Amino acid sequence: MTHKENKDWQHWHEQHPHESASLLKRLWEATGSYRKDYHPNEAAGLAALKSRMNQHQPAKVVRLSPSKIALRIAAGLALLLIATFFFKNQIGESSSATAVSTPANETKELALEDGSSVTLNQSSQLDYPGAFSKKERKLKLQGEAHFKVNRDENRPFIIETEAGFVKVLGTSFNVRSYPNDGVFEVFVETGKVSVALKTNDKTIELGAGEFLRLDKSTNKAQKGLDKSGTSNAWRTGAISFREQTIPAVLTGMERLYGVKMDLKNEQPNNCLQTLSLEKGKMEEAIEALKTSCPKLKFAKNDVGYVVTGVCCQ
Amino acid sequence: MTFENEHSDEYILGLLPSNDSLAMELMFRKYYAYLCQTIVRVLNDEHTAEDLAQEVFFDVWRKRAEISVTTSLRAYLRRASVNKTLNFIRDRKIKWDDEDKLASAASDTAGIALDLEGQDLERSIHSAIDLLPERCRLVFTLSRFGEMSHLQIANELNISVKTVENQMTKALKMLKAAIGPFLRDS
Structure with a gap:
């Protein structure tokens, strides 16, 4: 520890007399590396500061007669008011954040400053600045949303979620990151998207039609092709399965009808289904599944259905 | 020392x-990165950190006639940037209750970081601090980095001292x- 660090540590130690000294010391040292990797752009910052200094002209020293002083003060105050107003406006524009959230029964369409558009699913929240920075377009998502991003090669569009970052230049895609469901999912309609998970170093590239699904409880990520439209079902109101497994169909029903489909069956359930699901027609969907798999049983509970039995051997 | 950015505070x-103008440039080169880092550790927002750090230097320049630094220049600037940060937080009027609720759901998954191979200490410190509930994170970073x-x-x-x-x-x-799990007793 340098002398300065040692002083800081002494201060911290005194502030937390109830904590164990060895725990405090270990956390003190470990957290010292937090954000050490961040280096601001010094040249850009200095240029910005200098331009502000130049705009702010030094006051000339002028001797005033008492009668002129009152006038000067009034003029000065007016200038100060204008300056404050201008200043606040500037700050407000560069750093004011907007938070849009949706209740449990509503979705919302948003138009962003850069021309991109967002459809926010139920019980979701999106945070973004009033104006994006020159270097990047950064947003924070909790829940699920579909993005249509205007292309800007010089300003990547970056969405931060609980489990990872989704970075694009311009494309349309869907991000799902609800705190209470065990899945983080990104699905790409058009273009290319890269996803950086917070829990490891890997960046995963996704192309059109591809999805990435992270199981948050096991931390296993899976990449695949979503041909049925499950990821977009909340917007389109329909899913059409072509030769898909029972678990895939049940996941689609969960997304479309907002219920829990709890598959209790341990045995392989791999025979393939071809069927279409439509919004608001859950009973019909279950009937259709029962017709093609007579041995599958659906028992209703308060969050959805418990599914038992096998579809085929 | 002969480095351009290591002129003494005196x-x-x-x-x-x-x-x-030269004094401001030397001061900027010596302390800008330090101030940005201090603010970013509390706010977790690089863009705002850079804006606020520039404000600190601009304030020094505006008040250069009457400024008197009684502690070290480093401590003076740190204090000023922490104050700027606190003002920013106040202006934003964060709704604590909501955020705490949201963030505590997020923090339940903090443990997953440890299951990964190749996970190093530095990264897990990052994600652990980032995943603290908002108010909890703010109190911690002000205590650890804001002196x-x-x-x-x-x-x-x-808020009350008890809450802190x-x-x-x-x-x-x-x-x-x-x-x-990464730390050994010392």
């Missing part, structure tokens, strides 16, 4: 009345759980 402050007492934090955030202590205990517990 030299920089002495230069301020006669050659303010503020519990009483000062309580006054600035308009509770949040601090919560933060230390969660951080210990997340990064403890």
Whole structure:
């Protein structure tokens, strides 16, 4: 520890007399590396500061007669008011954040400053600045949303979620990151998207039609092709399965009808289904599944259905 | 030392009345990164950190005629940037209750970081601090990086000292759980 660090540590130690000294010391040292990797752009910052200094002209020293002083003060105050107003406006524009959230029964369409558009699913929240920075377009998502991003090669569009970052230049895609469901999912309609998970170093590239699904409880990520439209079902109101497994169909029903489909069956359930699901027609969907798999049983509970039995051997 | 950015504070402050633009540049080169880092550790927003750090230097320049640095220049600038940060937080009027609820759901998954191979200490510190509930995170970072007492934090955030202590205990517990396995007793 340098002398300065040692002083800081002494201060911290005194502030937390109830904590164990060895725990405090270990956390003190470990957290010292937090954000050490961040280096601001010094040249850009200095240029910005200098331009502000130049705009702010030094006051000339002028001797005033008492009668002129009152006038000067009034003029000065007016200038100060204008300056404050201008200043606040500037700050407000560069750093004011907007938070849009949706209740449990509503979705919302948003138009962003850069021309991109967002459809926010139920019980979701999106945070973004009033104006994006020159270097990047950064947003924070909790829940699920579909993005249509205007292309800007010089300003990547970056969405931060609980489990990872989704970075694009311009494309349309869907991000799902609800705190209470065990899945983080990104699905790409058009273009290319890269996803950086917070829990490891890997960046995963996704192309059109591809999805990435992270199981948050096991931390296993899976990449695949979503041909049925499950990821977009909340917007389109329909899913059409072509030769898909029972678990895939049940996941689609969960997304479309907002219920829990709890598959209790341990045995392989791999025979393939071809069927279409439509919004608001859950009973019909279950009937259709029962017709093609007579041995599958659906028992209703308060969050959805418990599914038992096998579809085929 | 001969590095351009390592002029002594006395030299920089002495230069301020006669050659303010050079003094400001030397001061900027010496402390800008440090101030940005201090703010980013509390706010977790690089863009705003850079805006606020520039404000600190601009304030020094505007008040250069009457400024008197009684502590070290480093401590003076750090204090100023922490104050800027606190003002920013106040202006934003964060809704604590909502955020705490949301963030506590997020923090339940803090443990997953440890299951991964190749996960290093530095990364898990990052994600552990980032995943603290918002108010808990703020109290912790102000204490660790802002050199503020519990009483000062309580006054600035308009909460009780008891709440500061509770949040601090919560933060230390969660951080210990997340990064403890990497740390050996010393």
